[in-house]
Amino acid sequence: MRKAMFEHEIKILRDTFARLLRRNAHTNLVKLIRKTHPADLAVVFRYFNDEEQVQVFSIMVDDGQAVEFLVELDDTLIANLLEDESPERIATVIQESSANDQSYILGTLEDEQAHSVIELLKTEEQEEIEELMGYPEDSAGAMMTTNVFTLYQNTTCRDALTSLQDQSEAEMVFYLYITDEDDRLVGVASLRALATTPADTILKNIMVKRVHTVRPETDQEEVAQIVAQYNYLAVPVLDEDDQLLGIVTVDDVVDVIREEATEDFLQMAGAGKDREILLKSSWENARARLPWLFASWIGGIFAASIIGTFEHLLESMIALAAFIPVIIGMGGNIGTQSSTIIVRGIATGRIEIGSELKVMWKEVRVGIILGALYGLLLGAFAKFRFIDADPMLGVVVGLSIGCSMLLAVAVGTFVPMFLRKVDIDPAIASGPFVTTSIDILGVLFYFVIAEYFLSI
Amino acid sequence: MRKAMFEHEIKILRDTFARLLRRNAHTNLVKLIRKTHPADLAVVFRYFNDEEQVQVFSIMVDDGQAVEFLVELDDTLIANLLEDESPERIATVIQESSANDQSYILGTLEDEQAHSVIELLKTEEQEEIEELMGYPEDSAGAMMTTNVFTLYQNTTCRDALTSLQDQSEAEMVFYLYITDEDDRLVGVASLRALATTPADTILKNIMVKRVHTVRPETDQEEVAQIVAQYNYLAVPVLDEDDQLLGIVTVDDVVDVIREEATEDFLQMAGAGKDREILLKSSWENARARLPWLFASWIGGIFAASIIGTFEHLLESMIALAAFIPVIIGMGGNIGTQSSTIIVRGIATGRIEIGSELKVMWKEVRVGIILGALYGLLLGAFAKFRFIDADPMLGVVVGLSIGCSMLLAVAVGTFVPMFLRKVDIDPAIASGPFVTTSIDILGVLFYFVIAEYFLSI
Numbered sequence: 001m002r003k004a005m006f007e008h009e010i011k012i013l014r015d016t017f018a019r020l021l022r023r024n025a026h027t028n029l030v031k032l033i034r035k036t037h038p039a040d041l042a043v044v045f046r047y048f049n050d051e052e053q054v055q056v057f058s059i060m061v062d063d064g065q066a067v068e069f070l071v072e073l074d075d076t077l078i079a080n081l082l083e084d085e086s087p088e089r090i091a092t093v094i095q096e097s098s099a100n101d102q103s104y105i106l107g108t109l110e111d112e113q114a115h116s117v118i119e120l121l122k123t124e125e126q127e128e129i130e131e132l133m134g135y136p137e138d139s140a141g142a143m144m145t146t147n148v149f150t151l152y153q154n155t156t157c158r159d160a161l162t163s164l165q166d167q168s169e170a171e172m173v174f175y176l177y178i179t180d181e182d183d184r185l186v187g188v189a190s191l192r193a194l195a196t197t198p199a200d201t202i203l204k205n206i207m208v209k210r211v212h213t214v215r216p217e218t219d220q221e222e223v224a225q226i227v228a229q230y231n232y233l234a235v236p237v238l239d240e241d242d243q244l245l246g247i248v249t250v251d252d253v254v255d256v257i258r259e260e261a262t263e264d265f266l267q268m269a270g271a272g273k274d275r276e277i278l279l280k281s282s283w284e285n286a287r288a289r290l291p292w293l294f295a296s297w298i299g300g301i302f303a304a305s306i307i308g309t310f311e312h313l314l315e316s317m318i319a320l321a322a323f324i325p326v327i328i329g330m331g332g333n334i335g336t337q338s339s340t341i342i343v344r345g346i347a348t349g350r351i352e353i354g355s356e357l358k359v360m361w362k363e364v365r366v367g368i369i370l371g372a373l374y375g376l377l378l379g380a381f382a383k384f385r386f387i388d389a390d391p392m393l394g395v396v397v398g399l400s401i402g403c404s405m406l407l408a409v410a411v412g413t414f415v416p417m418f419l420r421k422v423d424i425d426p427a428i429a430s431g432p433f434v435t436t437s438i439d440i441l442g443v444l445f446y447f448v449i450a451e452y453f454l455s456i
Numbered sequence: 457m458r459k460a461m462f463e464h465e466i467k468i469l470r471d472t473f474a475r476l477l478r479r480n481a482h483t484n485l486v487k488l489i490r491k492t493h494p495a496d497l498a499v500v501f502r503y504f505n506d507e508e509q510v511q512v513f514s515i516m517v518d519d520g521q522a523v524e525f526l527v528e529l530d531d532t533l534i535a536n537l538l539e540d541e542s543p544e545r546i547a548t549v550i551q552e553s554s555a556n557d558q559s560y561i562l563g564t565l566e567d568e569q570a571h572s573v574i575e576l577l578k579t580e581e582q583e584e585i586e587e588l589m590g591y592p593e594d595s596a597g598a599m600m601t602t603n604v605f606t607l608y609q610n611t612t613c614r615d616a617l618t619s620l621q622d623q624s625e626a627e628m629v630f631y632l633y634i635t636d637e638d639d640r641l642v643g644v645a646s647l648r649a650l651a652t653t654p655a656d657t658i659l660k661n662i663m664v665k666r667v668h669t670v671r672p673e674t675d676q677e678e679v680a681q682i683v684a685q686y687n688y689l690a691v692p693v694l695d696e697d698d699q700l701l702g703i704v705t706v707d708d709v710v711d712v713i714r715e716e717a718t719e720d721f722l723q724m725a726g727a728g729k730d731r732e733i734l735l736k737s738s739w740e741n742a743r744a745r746l747p748w749l750f751a752s753w754i755g756g757i758f759a760a761s762i763i764g765t766f767e768h769l770l771e772s773m774i775a776l777a778a779f780i781p782v783i784i785g786m787g788g789n790i791g792t793q794s795s796t797i798i799v800r801g802i803a804t805g806r807i808e809i810g811s812e813l814k815v816m817w818k819e820v821r822v823g824i825i826l827g828a829l830y831g832l833l834l835g836a837f838a839k840f841r842f843i844d845a846d847p848m849l850g851v852v853v854g855l856s857i858g859c860s861m862l863l864a865v866a867v868g869t870f871v872p873m874f875l876r877k878v879d880i881d882p883a884i885a886s887g888p889f890v891t892t893s894i895d896i897l898g899v900l901f902y903f904v905i906a907e908y909f910l911s912i
Binding site for chain 1 (some may be wrong): 520617678709809888
């Protein structure tokens with residue numbers, strides 16, 4: 001299977017590290033670390049225990065290798081690893097890297113520790129880092145690369161090529177950003193356009209003038225949407241005066257898309273939104289999941305109270321109790337289907353403002369189809385299974401599951417769309433919310449219907 | 457709010473189209489279509505009704521605009537739109553585009569229609585399309601661009617630059633792929649390396665030799681993982697003889713990551729795995745969701761039968777029925793949290809083979825913590841609320857919810873890891889599966905515990 005290729009390679013690497021660490025083979029470890037891609041190193045690092053992590057990190061040389069590795073690492077692991085390092089070592093490790101890598105690493109540390117490190121850096125670096133760290137988390141400003149290569153609009157293609165060749169810092173040149181005399185971004189040109197145009201042409205005449213840009217405070221999710229929508233390799237970030245602050249590159253967008261999907265998954269399951277939850281302790285895990293379960297506990301208490309008030313009904317027909325799980329369970333499941341389809345539809349831009357009613361009506365039709373089908377099935381089963389009970393039991397059970405499923409679809413569809421309307425992340429209209437609502441509503445409708453139809 | 461910017465622009469575009477379509481303003485429509493980005497056009501297109509879609513598509517000129525638009529469109533919409541078009545029009549529309557765009561569009565059509573179109577194309581195009589369409593869906597072969605710019609390893613940088621300038625076809629040149637005399641891929645160089653090296657250097661001396669490659673049958677998910685892991689802009693696809701068949705570019709990978717996340721979401725909610733489900737009719741929707749609900753229906757029937765066999769217990773203590781929803785509901789919710797964390801952890805590579813036991817044990821600890829907490833809470837509530845019932849009711853209820861939650865965590869953790877082990881997509885260990893298991897197991901444990909503790 002080709003599918004397992006990547007996993008297989010990582011596994012071999014992990015085993016090699018484990019063996020060398022066990023044998024304490026310093027020289028071989030140094031060699032292995034040197035020839036391993038920092039991204040791979042970051043993956044296997046998760047499987048080391050605390051001492052092994054410290055040992056491997058202490059072996060890394062500070063000439064750029066350590067910092068390249070750190071930026072690939074999960075936030076939680078960076079913080080753990082650097083917690084006990086001296087500010088001096090940290091400053092040495094990060095001093096040669098770019099401002100956005102520096103601010104990313106410092107952002108994972110405690111404020112005080114980060115501050116001590118910043119004080120050890122050069123003044124101009126300090127200023128740049130503090131500016132970057134000032135942007136909100138998950139914004140374009142926080143993820144942009146400030147190292148951008150710009151050219152003046154009246155430069156000729158020949159001169160542009162020459163200055164490109166002198167440019168050793170800006171690592172990934174995707175596009176050439178072109179500015180006017182006031183340093184405002186006025187256009188963009190591709191490397192290819194530059195290479196395929198007569199050498200005397202000025203950039204102004206080959207550049208594309210309509211450029212999609214974002215502001216530093218733009219949410220990373222919107223940046224990702226723009227990059228994905230138009231297949232860009234980078235998006236420029238401008239301040240209010242249209243001056244180029246930096247660019248967000250596609251490789252960072254790839255990470256954002258994965259991270260946002262993970263957060264949405266966790267949030268919809270009512271498991272918080274910490275994408276690194278697997279790296280956290282059982283206690284932290286329990287704490288993140290506790291509030292959602294509390295909501296569902298309260299819902300359960302409500303359901304218990306409702307059933308309690310219908311005790312007289314249950315007393316005269318015990319068989320009613322048997323159908324509680326299937327009525328609320330089917331409701332919960334179809335409701336979760338609906339809310340998942342809607343939440344994901346909103347996230348991928350398939351549900352636009354204005355199309356809500358159409359979508360809702362379609363979901364309700366699905367609820368009617370499936371509710372009627374499973375209502376008939378369950379009604380028939382109830383009639384057959386509890387043959388001695390009231391002849392209306394089948395009707396009650398069938399009608400109740402139909403209602404429960406229809407209600408669930410309505411709740412599962414309406415709630416995320418409503419939340420979006422009031423500017424709350426629809427992903428919190430999560431599984432627990434829908435299933436809990438159905439626990440309460442399903443049980444209530446069930447007993448009201450039973451009271452109406454059963455001759456008790 | 458900057459967040460709404462993108463949505464806002466799309467809304468304006470949609471309104472403009474709606475107005476022009478209402479007024480049947482042909483000339484203005486032509487202008488608007490011409491100046492709208494194909495990707496934006498594809499987004500607003502979803503909101504047109506069938507006649508409007510046909511009208512807008514008929515206005516598009518066949519000089520490349522129509523095909524650029526089509527490749528941005530959802531599969532379902534392409535199929536709908538082209539269903540009634542003649543093979544001649546389709547052939548005209550796609551004839552100037554690249555082989556992978558052609559095979560993508562043809563792939564959405566019925567076999568017979570696709571075949572009629574292929575017959576109208578040039579022979580060499582036919583061959584290439586048939587080759588591409590032969591690769592499995594969702595493989596590197598199906599998504600690769602075959603238009604790749606390669607250079608021979610003994611070419612000098614000067615000659616390489618010259619031939620690059622003649623190269624008008626390969627639209628996105630990310631890397632220079634370098635081959636030996638037998639056309640095998642031997643290395644890769646960046647455009648920048650080319651531009652910054654003395655002109656007489658041969659490519660062999662500047663190329664990177666260790667290149668990460670994939671095979672045409674590699675799953676798109678693995679390709680995405682490689683691109684994301686190493687921040688590549690493109691990955692070369694090689695056949696068994698190491699000959700370069702094409703490249704998969706990062707912009708396609710961005711789409712894959714989004715699509716795979718959507719499929720996992722839907723699958724985990726038991727709503728099939730058709731990412732275009734929102735574009736399907738209510739009937740198709742119901743059909744996709746029906747089987748998962750059927751499984752949950754069967755589970756409900758089991759639960760009903762279990763409760764049925766404990767009728768004597770319920771008869772002597774009706775209050776037991778009241779706690780059925782909260783016991784299975786809390787179990788279902790904590791189990792869904794666990795399975796979501798695990799499924800996502802597997803998808804993002806955070807749960808490696810070999811670390812399963814550690815992860816499982818951590819989850820079980822979370823189950824114990826939260827099960828004990830909510831067991832105590834619910835036991836206390838039961839004692840207080842049903843004050844006249846058996847004094848052991850609180851113990852029974854508390855113990856049962858604790859067991860139910862612990863079981864749920866174990867099921868939610870074990871099942872996806874087991875499925876991965878036997879090479880089945882863990883995402884099908886979905887919400888419905890976990891909640892249904894807990895419907896059955898939770899109810900069973902509840903009544904067994906009740907039978908043991910209650911003096912009936």
